[in-house]
Amino acid sequence: MVQITGYKVFEKENGDLFFSLIVQGGVEAVVSKQTGKTYLTARTARVSCTFDEAMCKSLVGTSLPGTISKIEVEPYEFTIQETGEIIQRTHRYEYMSDEDAVLTKNLHREEVL
Template sequence: MVTVVNYESRTNKAGKEFNVLILQGGIEPVRSTITGKFYFSSRTCDVPASFDEMTCKNLIGTEFPGSIKRVPCEPYDFNIPNTEEYVNISHTWEYQDSIDEIVSEHIVETAAII
């Protein structure tokens, strides 16, 4: 399940404003690569929406099926919030509905077929 936790207004390259919904997945334990200790986190992503601001505001708190998955992308530099530190990242987070999850788990790559 994912939950709409917020929304933002953005402007595209053509100068047109649109809204995105900020989605958050469930809580999950993560082991620190530095200390080896566990902490809890949740994945977030944003998804463009065709809704007006009032509708986006009313959707906050809405839950629906799906999850947020890590997807490879071209490497980019990311500024860690509230610091001057940058890290190079080669993935992004995307919403995946339940149907996409089932299909991706059962797809056999052509190279695997003999």
């Protein structure tokens, strides 16, 4: 299960607004690469939606079936909001329904030989 914890407003080039919901998974323990110590965190992801701001506000606190998965991507720069530090990442987090998570886990892409 994931929980909707907020929403974010974006403006298109033409001035129209659109929204995405911020979803957060459960608590998980992670070992720091720098210190080797364990800390607790929760994965978050943004999910595009067709809702207006009033609907987005009303959905905060709602639980949805699914998980937030770590997806490998091409390297990109990421700014840590708390410190302003710019780091390079090779993953992003994506919301997946329970059905999508099962398919992703059990199906493998065909490799080119």
